Amino acid sequence: MREDFSLLDxxxxxxxxxxxxxxxxxxxxxxxxxxxxxxxxxxxxDLRDLFPKFRKASIDARLxxxxxxxxxxxxxxxxxxxxxxxxxxxxxxxVRQCLASYLPSIKGVLFSVEDRTDIAAKSREARFxxxxxxxxxxxxxxxxxxxxxxxxxxxxxxxxxxIMVQNLISLESETLPEGQAKDLLAALExxxxxxxxxxxxxxxxxxxxxxxxxxxxxxxxxxxSAAFTGLPDSxxxxxxxxxxxxxxxxxxxxxxxxxxxMTNALKYGGKKISLSLARLPGGxxxxxxxxxxxxxxxxxxxxxxxLGIRLVTLLAEQMKATFEAEGSDGxxxxxxxxxMVRGEGGGS
Amino acid sequence: MGVRYPQQGACLxxxxxxxxxxxxxxxxxxxxxxxxxxFEAATGRAALDLISANGFDLVLLDLLMPDMSGFDVLSQxxxxxxxxxxxxxxxxxxxxxxxxxxALGAALLIHKPLSREVLLEAIETxxxxxxxxxLPDFEPALKDGxxxxxxxxxxxxxxxxxxxxxxxxxxxxxxxxxxxxxELSARFSRSGPGKLSAVGMRCSGGLDASIELIxxxxxxxxxxxxxxxxxxxxxxxxxRAGALCEIGNIVINAVLGTMSNSLKxxxxxxxxCYLEGEAFALVDEISLGKGGVILLVKTRFEVKDLRLHGDIxxxxxxxxxxxxxxxxxxxxxx
Numbered sequence: 001m002r003e004d005f006s007l008l009d010x011x012x013x014x015x016x017x018x019x020x021x022x023x024x025x026x027x028x029x030x031x032x033x034x035x036x037x038x039x040x041x042x043x044x045x046d047l048r049d050l051f052p053k054f055r056k057a058s059i060d061a062r063l064x065x066x067x068x069x070x071x072x073x074x075x076x077x078x079x080x081x082x083x084x085x086x087x088x089x090x091x092x093x094x095v096r097q098c099l100a101s102y103l104p105s106i107k108g109v110l111f112s113v114e115d116r117t118d119i120a121a122k123s124r125e126a127r128f129x130x131x132x133x134x135x136x137x138x139x140x141x142x143x144x145x146x147x148x149x150x151x152x153x154x155x156x157x158x159x160x161x162x163i164m165v166q167n168l169i170s171l172e173s174e175t176l177p178e179g180q181a182k183d184l185l186a187a188l189e190x191x192x193x194x195x196x197x198x199x200x201x202x203x204x205x206x207x208x209x210x211x212x213x214x215x216x217x218x219x220x221x222x223x224x225s226a227a228f229t230g231l232p233d234s235x236x237x238x239x240x241x242x243x244x245x246x247x248x249x250x251x252x253x254x255x256x257x258x259x260x261x262m263t264n265a266l267k268y269g270g271k272k273i274s275l276s277l278a279r280l281p282g283g284x285x286x287x288x289x290x291x292x293x294x295x296x297x298x299x300x301x302x303x304x305x306x307l308g309i310r311l312v313t314l315l316a317e318q319m320k321a322t323f324e325a326e327g328s329d330g331x332x333x334x335x336x337x338x339x340m341v342r343g344e345g346g347g348s
Numbered sequence: 349m350g351v352r353y354p355q356q357g358a359c360l361x362x363x364x365x366x367x368x369x370x371x372x373x374x375x376x377x378x379x380x381x382x383x384x385x386x387f388e389a390a391t392g393r394a395a396l397d398l399i400s401a402n403g404f405d406l407v408l409l410d411l412l413m414p415d416m417s418g419f420d421v422l423s424q425x426x427x428x429x430x431x432x433x434x435x436x437x438x439x440x441x442x443x444x445x446x447x448x449x450x451a452l453g454a455a456l457l458i459h460k461p462l463s464r465e466v467l468l469e470a471i472e473t474x475x476x477x478x479x480x481x482x483l484p485d486f487e488p489a490l491k492d493g494x495x496x497x498x499x500x501x502x503x504x505x506x507x508x509x510x511x512x513x514x515x516x517x518x519x520x521x522x523x524x525x526x527x528x529x530x531e532l533s534a535r536f537s538r539s540g541p542g543k544l545s546a547v548g549m550r551c552s553g554g555l556d557a558s559i560e561l562i563x564x565x566x567x568x569x570x571x572x573x574x575x576x577x578x579x580x581x582x583x584x585x586x587x588r589a590g591a592l593c594e595i596g597n598i599v600i601n602a603v604l605g606t607m608s609n610s611l612k613x614x615x616x617x618x619x620x621c622y623l624e625g626e627a628f629a630l631v632d633e634i635s636l637g638k639g640g641v642i643l644l645v646k647t648r649f650e651v652k653d654l655r656l657h658g659d660i661x662x663x664x665x666x667x668x669x670x671x672x673x674x675x676x677x678x679x680x681x682x
Contacts, residue, residue: 078588
């Protein structure tokens with residue numbers, strides 16, 4: 001018989017063949033190694049004498065269906081434990097799965113025994129690793145959520161404090177007679193508003209740090225123009241703002257510049273003011289403000305008292321932008337801001 | 349509803365465009381132009397309502413929608429036995445997305461952004477596809493005969509399980525129905541991507557079939573834990589495959605044994621195989637992507653205080669189903 005099954009000696013799994021009376025017809029090399037039972041000893045023996053588990057009625061009943069030509073039967077480690085324990089007691093228990101299938105040619109049953117100890121151990125390790133990573137991920141997520149929440153809270157508080165400062169200034173200015181001091185305070189209040197509007201945007205932001213430039217600039221202009229409404233012939237403002245998302249430090253500078261230029265235009269300009277913001281082909285940004293007012297003498301006189309224009313010049317320098325002013329046909333201001341490298345700016 | 353093809357390539361099909369984005373809908377509509385009669389739905393729910401109320405020749409379906417995903421729409425259409433061809437239009441280029449859409453019965457899948465050529469060609473192709481073949485008739489008498497066989501098989505399986513376990517396991521009387529592979533995918537996909545565990549064997553000879561015992565992952569986990577008495581979650585994955593494989597083997601052997609005895613079949617068998625995966629992939633793998641029918645035997649396992657559902661799915665080609673019917677007819681004397 002041995003010759004018929006010698007191929008099974010070459011397989012990396014246990015294999016043996018049983019006759020219907022449970023006598024062993026073949027016992028491969030792997031089974032010898034695993035059980036410490038030599039083929040000579042096994043052949044002709046009753047499997048149930050060597051491994052009493054096979055006397056159990058539940059196992060016998062199922063194997064009988066295989067002997068009768070029925071479908072293969074699985075005997076798993078999980079439900080039966082180590083089915084073929086080694087005689088060598090120092091061996092650690094192995095996870096083995098056994099499959100019994102019918103061999104019609106000899107009306108016997110072929111048992112194949114697969115050692116799954118490694119797979120079981122690896123799967124257990126992988127499971128632990130996945131659990132560990134899930135825990136870390138949960139912690140990271142909660143840390144990020146907390147950080148976002150704190151940032152929003154911080155921006156909210158900064159905004160409230162700035163509004164308080166604005167209120168203080170405006171209360172103070174109410175006590176002053178019309179004149180230079182009152183104008184200065186109004187300008188100061190508008191500048192602070194530009195900053196607090198930014199913090200308002202940051203507070204509303206859900207993630208990331210980029211601000212919708214069009215919404216932000218429009219909200220600043222609305223605030224400034226509110227101070228001028230009710231005046232006779234209050235000018236019309238036309239917006240042409242591209243929906244750009246800009247980093248918070250860059251938009252702060254642009255916002256402050258718009259604040260100065262728009263205030264200027266509302267004070268001295270004509271009936272129509274236009275503000276445009278657009279992305280340049282190279283990735284930079286162009287901001288243009290023009291009005292149809294009386295204009296000014298070009299080049300722009302850099303009077304020491306015109307803080308607004310000085311401020312815009314400084315902001316332009318900070319952003320490495322070019323600042324052009326032309327006053328021959330109404331006022332025309334143009335800022336061309338190069339693309340910003342992340343992490344740059346905002347330091348001063 | 350028949351499709352009319354006028355002479356100059358223009359055609360008058362009724363097409364429903366389903367997309368939550370108004371822009372996407374209007375782009376699709378503009379690309380299709382005046383060739384067809386167009387309708388729009390902004391949600392999956394609205395689409396299903398429109399489809400049930402109107403006869404459409406074709407549906408263009410977006411996958412990512414807020415109320416109900418395109419997959420859910422496909423599942424519902426599959427469950428309702430809809431034969432309207434659906435073209436899935438998505439920006440998702442993953443192969444699994446395509447496989448899942450196909451398993452749920454999508455006729456074609458094309459990618460956004462849409463081009464006029466691709467869209468119009470897809471529409472022409474989908475409109476010319478033959479409707480999916482209807483399932484054959486499962487005569488009530490034969491169905492009853494088959495149900496009796498299954499009852500016998502499940503009683504045997506319960507016997508075997510009970511002699512093995514230290515606690516009783518009850519298998520409830522099975523209900524039987526015949527469905528298509530697409531419907532089976534749809535059932536398990538209904539609540540998100542359904543993960544399944546299945547043990548399967550194939551038989552050939554007197555009857556060619558694949559028989560699977562299919563559980564949802566949760567039920568598989570519950571059954572394995574209950575049988576093994578494991579409390580340590582880390583142990584579960586490595587342990588359950590072996591235990592489920594043996595339980596599946598016992599139930600499937602009872603089914604195969606009863607069928608081969610009662611119908612006098614001479615069968616050969618493959619060894620049992622344990623699979624885990626998403627419903628669509630599993631069903632596709634078992635049915636080998638071919639048509640045919642599935643006899644679904646719904647079972648309930650009662651173990652300790654748990655009630656778990658498992659389905660025995662018998663995958664048959666149309667020819668195999670015919671020969672099974674003939675054998676059942678002989679046995680019932682019909």
